[in-house]
Amino acid sequence: MASTILCSTINMIHHLDYLILKPSCSSSTSSPSSSNLCATDQQDLKKMKELLKGIQELLSDVDEQACNNGDAQSWLKELKSAVYNAEDILDDLDIELHQCGVEVCSLTPSLVFSIKEMIEKLDDISHRKESLSLSLRVGERFHLYVPNVDHSVVYGREDDRENLVEMLLSEGPDKFSVLPIVGVPGVGKTTFAQMVYNDSRVCEHFRARGWVHFAEDFDEMRLIRAVIESVTLTTCFSYGLDSLQGNLEYVLSGKRFFIVLDDFCSEKQSLWESLRVLLDVGLEGSKVVLITQDELLSELTQSTLFFHLECLPYDTSWLLFQHHAFDCMQTNVSQNLIAIGEKIVKKSSGVPLLVKMFGALLWSETNDMMWNSILGSNQTAFDIFSAVKLSFYQLPVPLQVCLKYCSLFLRNYLFKKDRLVHLWIAQGFVHPLDGKTLEETGFEYFDELFRRSFFQFSYMDQHTFVIHHLIHDFILSISEKECSILNCENICSIPKEACHLSMIPKDSHTVVEFQTLSEPTALRTFLIVNKFLVIKKPEHEWDFHYYLNNHLLHVSLPNDLFLMLQCLRALDLSDIGISSLPDSIGHLKSLRFLGLNKTNIRRLPASICKLHHLQTLELQDCLDLRELPKEIARLINLHHLEIPKSVRFVLLPCGIGKLTRLQTLPVFYVGRNIEHYVIIEMKHLENIKGELHIAGLHNVLNAEDAKEANLVGKQYIEKLTLEWSWKYDDLHSEGLDRWTLEDFMLHGVEVEESNVTAMLQEQYLGECKASVVSQDSDDTWIERIDVQARSVDPKKARKKTIWRNRKVTDFQDMVFEHLQPHQNVQELVILFYKGSSFPKWLGNSSFSKLVSITMKGCYNCKVLPPLGQLPSLKSLCIEDFVKVKRIGAEFYGDKSVCIVPFPSLQTLEFNGLRSCEGFNGVGLQQIASLQSLKIQNCPKLQFSAAQEIPPKLWHLEIVKCPLLIEWCHAHESSKLANIKQLILNKKGYYPFG
Known part of the structure; x- marks a missing residue:
C-alpha cells in the first residue's frame, strides 16, 4: 500500500x-x-x-x-x-x-x-x-536505464529443439499423437514450445495450428471453443455442445494439425478425454502437445511420445547469467563479483527463470554487498517464489505499482505494450524522467519489467506479451483488495474497498446488468476483460481483437450510472454490445482512458467533450461509427485518438488541429466540405507518432494547403501512407449539386472524349440564371472557378470559390510535392496517386532511415521514381503502374550520388505493370543485395538474353508473366542455379534443393 x-x-x-x-x-x-x-x-x-x-x-x-x-x-x-x-x-x-x-x-x-x-x-x-512503528529501509533513488539486451536469444536448447521438431514431423500409427512436454516450474517449457511452434519446418508441415492456455474454469464447451478459435483465428459462433463438436470436426477434418495445450494438469484429465475423442478426424501425423509439470501425465494420457525438458547445465546457465547481468560491462567485472555470480548460478539449479531474474536484478550493480544479499542463506537451492518476491521488492516503487496493477488481468492474459502503458499513465503511475514524455517513460518502465522477466513474449509474436503464471500468482498475493477481479454473471454493486476493478464475464452469453449505485464510490479503474484473445491475420500483419463480439455480451448501462463513479480514471467497455453511451459519462471529470473498441456505437454523446483530462480514446473496429462530436477540440489533453481505419465511413469535425498534444491519430481523412476537417488542420499536430494514414488527398482544394500541413516538420512519424481516391472522378461535383447556381463561368475547359459539357448542362446549368463557357485562344487556363451559389434558403446564400489547376494530374503533382515527410520516416506507402510525375524529394538519399516503400495505383505515371539512391531501402513494392513501358536508368538513381544502386534492397515486387516491356541497360543484376524477387501480372515484360540474376537472389516468384516464365525455363540450368526457391504461376519448384 x-x-x-x-x-x-x-x-x-x-x-x-x-x-x-x-x-x-x-x-x-x-x-x-x-x-x-x-x-x-x-x-x-x-x-x-x-x-x-x-x-x-x-x-x-x-x-x-x-x-x-x-x-x-x-x-x-x-x-x-x-x-x-x-x-x-x-x-x-x-x-x-x-x-x-x-x-x-x-x-x-x-x-x-x-x-x-x-x-x-x-x-x-x-x-x-x-x-507509529514504521519499519524503514535505506531510501533508493529512482534511476532507470534499460540496457540493450536481446531477449529473443534462448540458450542451450538447440539440440532439444531439433529433437522435438523431429518427433513432431515423424509419422505414427495413429491419426494423431499426444506428446507431453514435462519439466519443473521455471525451466522454460512454454518458451521452448514457442520456438518449435514457430519453426518454419513445423509451420509448413502442419496445415492447421493452434495454441490454447488451459484455464482453471474450463469446461468441455469452453475448451472446444478455445481450440476452434485458436486454429481458425476467428470468433466461433457455435453455442450448444453438439454444434461446437460438429464445428471442431469441420475445422480439423482432412488436415494435419498441431495443437498445443499449455499449462495442462492431471486434474483436467476428464476434460482431456472428452476432447481426445473429437480429434480423430485429421490426417495421419497430427500432433497434440501438452505442456505440464506433471511427471505422471504420459501414463494418464496414454501417450507413446514423451519429452522431458531438463534444467540447463551449469556452463549454459553461466552464459545466460552473463548475458543478463554483465552485458557490455563484462570486460570490467571484478573477480569477486564473478565468484559470487558463479555461486548464484549454482544455487539457481539450471532453472532459466531464476538465472535470468537474478542476472537482470544485478545488472550494472558493482556493490559486493548487493550480490552477497542475493546469494543469501546456506540453502543449497533457491525457491522460485522467494526469488520472485526478492526481485519484486528491488524494483523502484513506480514499477512495483505498475506490476501490481496487472493483477487485474487473468492468468495467461495476452496484452499489448502501448495499451498497458496508457492505462498506467491514466492512473498517474508514470513520472516523466529527464525531460521525456509520459509515454516514453512508460515504455521504459515496461522494458525494465520485461528485462527483469516479469513480462515475456507470448507464443504468437514479439508484439504481444504475457505474465509468467508463477509471477502472476505472486502479484495476486500482494495486490490486497486494491485490485479486484469479479467473476460474476450479474453485477449489481461494486466492492467499496476496491480502487481498481476488472469484470470477467463467465461466458459469451453473460448478461451484465449494472444497477444505479446508491452512493459514490472511490473506484478508479473499471475494465471488462475478456478471457480469450482471438487473432485475425490479414495480408501482412497481425490484427488483434478480442473474443466476445457485438452480439454475444449484453450489457445494460443505466443513464445515471456514472454519477456515482466520478473518481474513475480508466474505463474500458470494449467488445460489448452497446450502441450508445449514457450522457452521464460527461460527469467523469477525472477520466483519462476510455476504451470503446469493437462496440456498436454510431455516435458519441456530446457530453464526452466535457472530459477535460481525457488522454486516450479508443474506437478501433467500431464499424458502425459515423462521426465524432463536433466539439471534440475541447479535449485539449487528448494524446491518443484510435479511430477505425475504415476512414471513408467516419466523419471527423473541423477543429481537430487544435488537439496539439495528439500523438496517436492513425487515420486523417481529408473532407470534402468545411464541416469536416481539411489537410491544413495537420499543421499544428507536431507530436503525431508512429503510423499516419492521410486519405482523401483528392479532396485537397489548394496545393498550398498541403504545404501548410507541414509533414516535413513531423519528426516522429515512422510510417506514412498517402492515399488519393482510386476513382478518377470530378472531385467536387458532389458538393456543387447541393446548390442552385446563378452564374457558372468556366474559362478554357478541355473536354476529352466525354460529354462533360452536356452533363453540366443537364445537371447544373439548367438551373442557372446565366452561364458563360469560353476558351482562351492561347490555351492557358484560369486556375479558379468562382461559383455564385444560392441555397434554397436565401439567407444562406454565399460565394463559393473552388481552386482548380489546368489538369487534375498537374494539380496533384503540386500537392504531392508539398507532402514531403520528415527524413526520419521509415515506411512510405503511396496509393492511387493522380499525378503524372513524382516529387523531387522522393528517392532523395537524405531519407537515410527509409526501409520500405509501397506504391500502388499510380495510373498516370509513365516512369518510375529514382529510388536507387535510398541507402537503407530494404523492401520495395510497385503495383499497377499501367503506363510504364520500360524500366529505365532513372529508376536506379543518379550515379553521381549513388555508385551502387539500391545498396540495401532485399525484397522487390512488381505487380500489374501491364504495358511494361523490359529493362533498359543491364537491369536487375545491378541490385547486388537483392534476395527475393516477385513479378506478377506483367504480360509484356521480358528479360533480355543478357539479363543476369542478382548474385544473392534465392527466392524468385513469377505469376502470369508468360514471357518471363518462358525465359526461366530457357535459362533454368545456366542462370538460375543459385535460386533455392522458384515459384512459377504459384507452383513451388525447387530445382536445386
Missing part, C-alpha cells in the same frame, strides 16, 4: 508544480515563473506541496514488507484515502483554471474550502506518523 501512496504523492507534486507555475490563459506575455492564481491560492497550493514532499520522503524509506502491524496499516489506509481525494481536488482545480478567462483567477469558494480542508487533513495525518 505504501508504494501506491508514494506513487500518487510523486504524481501530485509534479501536478502542483505545473499548477503553481501555470501561466494565464489570456496572457501571452506571462513569464515562466508567473501564475494566473491569486497570491492566497498560490500559498495554499505551496503548503499542500510541502506536506506532500514530507510524506514522499517518509514513504520512500518505509519497508513495506515489515509494515504489517494494525496501527501502521490503518494509518496507511487513511493516508491513501486522503491522497486519492487530494488528486481529485487537483483535477477540479485544473479544470477551473482552464475555464478561467481572466489574467488572475480567484478560485470558487467551494474549491478553496476543499483545498484548505485537505491541507488540514494531510497535516493531521502527517503529524501522527511519529507515534
Whole structure:
C-alpha cells in the first residue's frame, strides 16, 4: 500500500508544480515563473506541496514488507484515502483554471474550502506518523536505464529443439499423437514450445495450428471453443455442445494439425478425454502437445511420445547469467563479483527463470554487498517464489505499482505494450524522467519489467506479451483488495474497498446488468476483460481483437450510472454490445482512458467533450461509427485518438488541429466540405507518432494547403501512407449539386472524349440564371472557378470559390510535392496517386532511415521514381503502374550520388505493370543485395538474353508473366542455379534443393 501512496504523492507534486507555475490563459506575455492564481491560492497550493514532499520522503524509506502491524496499516489506509481525494481536488482545480478567462483567477469558494480542508487533513495525518512503528529501509533513488539486451536469444536448447521438431514431423500409427512436454516450474517449457511452434519446418508441415492456455474454469464447451478459435483465428459462433463438436470436426477434418495445450494438469484429465475423442478426424501425423509439470501425465494420457525438458547445465546457465547481468560491462567485472555470480548460478539449479531474474536484478550493480544479499542463506537451492518476491521488492516503487496493477488481468492474459502503458499513465503511475514524455517513460518502465522477466513474449509474436503464471500468482498475493477481479454473471454493486476493478464475464452469453449505485464510490479503474484473445491475420500483419463480439455480451448501462463513479480514471467497455453511451459519462471529470473498441456505437454523446483530462480514446473496429462530436477540440489533453481505419465511413469535425498534444491519430481523412476537417488542420499536430494514414488527398482544394500541413516538420512519424481516391472522378461535383447556381463561368475547359459539357448542362446549368463557357485562344487556363451559389434558403446564400489547376494530374503533382515527410520516416506507402510525375524529394538519399516503400495505383505515371539512391531501402513494392513501358536508368538513381544502386534492397515486387516491356541497360543484376524477387501480372515484360540474376537472389516468384516464365525455363540450368526457391504461376519448384 505504501508504494501506491508514494506513487500518487510523486504524481501530485509534479501536478502542483505545473499548477503553481501555470501561466494565464489570456496572457501571452506571462513569464515562466508567473501564475494566473491569486497570491492566497498560490500559498495554499505551496503548503499542500510541502506536506506532500514530507510524506514522499517518509514513504520512500518505509519497508513495506515489515509494515504489517494494525496501527501502521490503518494509518496507511487513511493516508491513501486522503491522497486519492487530494488528486481529485487537483483535477477540479485544473479544470477551473482552464475555464478561467481572466489574467488572475480567484478560485470558487467551494474549491478553496476543499483545498484548505485537505491541507488540514494531510497535516493531521502527517503529524501522527511519529507515534507509529514504521519499519524503514535505506531510501533508493529512482534511476532507470534499460540496457540493450536481446531477449529473443534462448540458450542451450538447440539440440532439444531439433529433437522435438523431429518427433513432431515423424509419422505414427495413429491419426494423431499426444506428446507431453514435462519439466519443473521455471525451466522454460512454454518458451521452448514457442520456438518449435514457430519453426518454419513445423509451420509448413502442419496445415492447421493452434495454441490454447488451459484455464482453471474450463469446461468441455469452453475448451472446444478455445481450440476452434485458436486454429481458425476467428470468433466461433457455435453455442450448444453438439454444434461446437460438429464445428471442431469441420475445422480439423482432412488436415494435419498441431495443437498445443499449455499449462495442462492431471486434474483436467476428464476434460482431456472428452476432447481426445473429437480429434480423430485429421490426417495421419497430427500432433497434440501438452505442456505440464506433471511427471505422471504420459501414463494418464496414454501417450507413446514423451519429452522431458531438463534444467540447463551449469556452463549454459553461466552464459545466460552473463548475458543478463554483465552485458557490455563484462570486460570490467571484478573477480569477486564473478565468484559470487558463479555461486548464484549454482544455487539457481539450471532453472532459466531464476538465472535470468537474478542476472537482470544485478545488472550494472558493482556493490559486493548487493550480490552477497542475493546469494543469501546456506540453502543449497533457491525457491522460485522467494526469488520472485526478492526481485519484486528491488524494483523502484513506480514499477512495483505498475506490476501490481496487472493483477487485474487473468492468468495467461495476452496484452499489448502501448495499451498497458496508457492505462498506467491514466492512473498517474508514470513520472516523466529527464525531460521525456509520459509515454516514453512508460515504455521504459515496461522494458525494465520485461528485462527483469516479469513480462515475456507470448507464443504468437514479439508484439504481444504475457505474465509468467508463477509471477502472476505472486502479484495476486500482494495486490490486497486494491485490485479486484469479479467473476460474476450479474453485477449489481461494486466492492467499496476496491480502487481498481476488472469484470470477467463467465461466458459469451453473460448478461451484465449494472444497477444505479446508491452512493459514490472511490473506484478508479473499471475494465471488462475478456478471457480469450482471438487473432485475425490479414495480408501482412497481425490484427488483434478480442473474443466476445457485438452480439454475444449484453450489457445494460443505466443513464445515471456514472454519477456515482466520478473518481474513475480508466474505463474500458470494449467488445460489448452497446450502441450508445449514457450522457452521464460527461460527469467523469477525472477520466483519462476510455476504451470503446469493437462496440456498436454510431455516435458519441456530446457530453464526452466535457472530459477535460481525457488522454486516450479508443474506437478501433467500431464499424458502425459515423462521426465524432463536433466539439471534440475541447479535449485539449487528448494524446491518443484510435479511430477505425475504415476512414471513408467516419466523419471527423473541423477543429481537430487544435488537439496539439495528439500523438496517436492513425487515420486523417481529408473532407470534402468545411464541416469536416481539411489537410491544413495537420499543421499544428507536431507530436503525431508512429503510423499516419492521410486519405482523401483528392479532396485537397489548394496545393498550398498541403504545404501548410507541414509533414516535413513531423519528426516522429515512422510510417506514412498517402492515399488519393482510386476513382478518377470530378472531385467536387458532389458538393456543387447541393446548390442552385446563378452564374457558372468556366474559362478554357478541355473536354476529352466525354460529354462533360452536356452533363453540366443537364445537371447544373439548367438551373442557372446565366452561364458563360469560353476558351482562351492561347490555351492557358484560369486556375479558379468562382461559383455564385444560392441555397434554397436565401439567407444562406454565399460565394463559393473552388481552386482548380489546368489538369487534375498537374494539380496533384503540386500537392504531392508539398507532402514531403520528415527524413526520419521509415515506411512510405503511396496509393492511387493522380499525378503524372513524382516529387523531387522522393528517392532523395537524405531519407537515410527509409526501409520500405509501397506504391500502388499510380495510373498516370509513365516512369518510375529514382529510388536507387535510398541507402537503407530494404523492401520495395510497385503495383499497377499501367503506363510504364520500360524500366529505365532513372529508376536506379543518379550515379553521381549513388555508385551502387539500391545498396540495401532485399525484397522487390512488381505487380500489374501491364504495358511494361523490359529493362533498359543491364537491369536487375545491378541490385547486388537483392534476395527475393516477385513479378506478377506483367504480360509484356521480358528479360533480355543478357539479363543476369542478382548474385544473392534465392527466392524468385513469377505469376502470369508468360514471357518471363518462358525465359526461366530457357535459362533454368545456366542462370538460375543459385535460386533455392522458384515459384512459377504459384507452383513451388525447387530445382536445386
